[in-house]
Amino acid sequence: MTEKITFTVDGKTLEGKQGQLLIEACEDSGIHIPRFCWHKRLDPVGMCRMCLVEIETPRGKALVPSCTTQVTDELIVETESNTVKKAQEGVLEFLLINHPLDCPICDKAGECPLQDQTMAYGPGESRFIEEKRHFEKPIPISDIVLLDRERCILCARCTRFSDEISGDPLIEFIQRGNKTQVNTFPDEPFKSYFSGNTVQICPVGALTATSYRFKARPWDLKKVSSTCNCCSLGCSVELNVSQNKMLRILGEDNEFTNQGWLSDKGRYNFEYLHSDNRLTNIKLKDNNSFVDANISEATEKLKNKIEELHNPDIKFLIGANSTNEEYFVINKFANLMNRNEFLSKDKSNVYFADDNMFSGYFGENHQNASFEDLDSSDVIVVWSEDIKDNIPVLFLRIKKAVKNGVKLVVLGHTNSSLESLADLYLGQDVISNNFELKTNLGNIKEFQNIIENKKVTIIVGKSTPLQQKKYLDNLVDHIQKYSQAKFLNCFTKANTFGALQHIDQIKGLNEFCNEYEESNKNIVFTIGANPVNASFFGSKIENILKKADFVVSLDIFINATTELADLILPTTSFGEKEGTVTNMEMRVLKQNKILPGPGSALSEWEYLTMISKSLDKEIKYENVDEINKALCDEYENNEELPSFENLNKPSNLFGMKNRKNIDINIKDLEKNDLSILMVKRLYGDSSTQINSPSISMLGSERFIELNSKTLEKFGISSKTANLIQDQHSIFVNIKINNLLPDNIVLAPINRRGFKNLDPTKDFDIREATNMKELSVN
């Protein structure tokens, strides 16, 4: 396959690889052939004929589509001959027969391949005087995507994407010939976690996004590359801003991470930046209500409080959305504030807000995998939280690997969405309701056959905070014993790995609750963390924050956690700050700033340095570059330092892999029987999402999943019911999922109404009378 060959294009001799598509081989050598349907991440279809070139064949010259023709040794190609030009004109003339000339009101105008290529290769004049075909325009095909069928040129990019890449083919060609249109089935909307990608790759304005419609012209946009902060995959994105408003996020093709794709959450979760609910002023609590304050009042207040409380216990609850630079400063600051300062190491006062965090597999015995390894390994083994909902683009990478022949083994019970791709799915026969392995894996022949003596990439993490780590160890040890294993620790939240790298020692929310001593004087900092909402420990933490002597929150919204604070410091968010982030392969990528922060919002590190100054402690950084330099000094391997300077070099735009020692001090929860399996769905009620109108409704459906046998036990026949536990009753849609074990229900912890449920207590499901099925979003 990789044999080098030479071929001639327009008289120039070029090098290519045997079997490569002509269009791609030309592209690699800098020769651009116009195209509509060909996309390097999709299988070629030869649908549009825009890429016609002339090649020499034994029977003379022939026009062939370069996107379906492979280069061969000594092939002679003409891309600019008169015949080719005539063909291109013809193709464009045909494409324009039915394409409306509504460019002045089309979102795509200015960056439209059809517009651009018509200018560059078109006939210049139309001979068409007949009526064009008409469709209602535009029709919504989902809550976030609109379809204008008149504009569609039938390139099949959207249909191929949804079929080949995301695996939810809900958009297809209907009819035939000149009646062909792209559409969804009635009442079956384009409900995909990845639908936004089709908007990005549609070569015309047929697919548009509700959030961007009529908002801007491409030439008015300011653009910068950055890294998405929605999960720990670290997708490369381009931020598009006009008049200081974020208007759009596009996927960038980073070979190592997202390969051009984004989840719809990553793509559309930005409108919150400009929400009226955004915190713009410092707030001090005064008799249970917040009043605006300035920074000196705030630091003064905090300083007085610390003095007044006499050496209080200061703890930090941190979230996953800070940059490495911010974590670096948080770490310094937390150390200064730690009254156990310089005491033994497990006295860390920094607690990370992720229920499923555990000590993970790091260090010498566990080789960290890259996403590339997914493609090059023989087997992928997954036992973790739901990948599709928590790291959506990793789902795409796994799907791609499987498509190319890599075997997949999935262990239950959270990754049902991977089951259809899996060669082996281990469900309740092997795994108990408490996520314990019931049998020795060696006894499972099929499993053994798949993994033995193979290159295995293990994606491993806790599926529920109640899972005991020893069962993950069993899996890991077993595979390490029989095969070559590499690891992706499945911590799903944004810059978790940045926090791990830059905080000396991290503890979990359980440790926070246990180590909190009421008899002490307590100050709690919450930094971009909202553990009161959507956490297993939510109500415990809520109680603690209510009782604590002083709570300082650094955040962007008033939410369930920050409303309990005595002082809120408004911070900058995605796109408003510069820094680096680390993804789950330990690849460090750059986040860039393109927006000013709202009101008097500052970066987390700015507040912390100011506070430390007011306390006469020494954390002195003038700007984020200085922090980045300081942070780089602490890497042992100084060959691939993730400094701004390095990461801004075009050759390093893909990021750099480097690691620091990681210390996670988290113990298992007490063993307990699980009856409600709480999972996080992609869309929920996070403050960022509910403040982004285009996607705010997507997380509104309340549902439970259970297998049909369990459902039968409750004697429910309708599609809705009430889920009841103690005094809580939630009206839910019922979904059958026969991959779940008996006697367990799965519920979304990040949807309204579920957070008060206790996963370890019994529940009841009762028929809901006179209720229609809840509207599904």
Add this chain to the structure above:
Amino acid sequence: MTWENARIDKAKEIIEMYPQKRSALGPLLYLAQDKDGYISDDSIVEISRLIGITEVQVQSVASFYSMYKQEPTGKYLLSVCKSISCEISNSSNVIQKVKEFTNLSNNETDDEGLFTYESVECIGACGGAPAIQVNYETVEGLTPEKAVDLCKWLKEEQPKVVVADELQLKFGGTKSFDWAIEDNTGSSSPVPGFQTYEMQEEI
């Protein structure tokens, strides 16, 4: 579930015959058409569940082929050829007469649900042009008058089964040549091919 059990059993039987479930799509669409005389949205949902592809994928195939009807057809589907051989043998007159008699234009069905009219591309009877099909049973060597006679006869007799040979004898003219396997079973509805005749008896 909108399909009767017998139809679902039949469907499962068909699916069994293919190594990949989705390959059964074509025949299953005939099964659907046999039920309602066209491919209804309900049937599309049913098929998508049976073979595990999405509804829109089923619809995509169903709407691609013109012999899968997207709207209910009448008892007799009249397909008059409009392609080149027939055209030079005066098919436009045949078309005109049939249209006049039935008072239908292309792809329309009359109110009683008796006739559906369509003009189609070459039906492979060029040697006997002009040609017409009644429920896909071919009659060749028509004249405009004979075509009207044929329609009248259908209207009056309303035969349960139409058989090509019989129609040819009554209304046809020159036949191209006898190229097909002799098949006198005829057809009982505008659902072509696939065992539907027996199907109907079964269900």
